[in-house]
Amino acid sequence: MDIADIRLKSSQELREILVNLRKEFVNLVFQKRLGQCNNISRFALIRKSIARVLTVLSERKIEERNA
Template sequence: MASVKPADLRLKTADELGDRLAVLKKEQFNLRFQKATGQLENTARQGTVRREIAQILTVLKEKAAASA
């Protein structure tokens, strides 16, 4: 999966970012579970998901600071 650019994230609404964040958190849990059971095949996906979560949280904080 291609990396998400922060500029693309800034164009989305807070609701869209929240929805994407929920999906990524669920995927992160599933990846962690797969790793624990020895079924994880693409270990690089864990880092990608973690990085995208951090980017979304950063953009959400920027939006909150701008509206305050």
């Protein structure tokens, strides 16, 4: 997910995306432990997407405090 796309979404949408990304990450961890995970590179993509969403949410929270 690109940062420009993330910035266009509302805070509520970002929270929903964050929940879904975290669920997907947990599922990947379980698949890896069971030996069923074929796409290890997906871990990095999900972690980076989670970080991007959290960054945008934090920026918005800071903007609300300063406004």
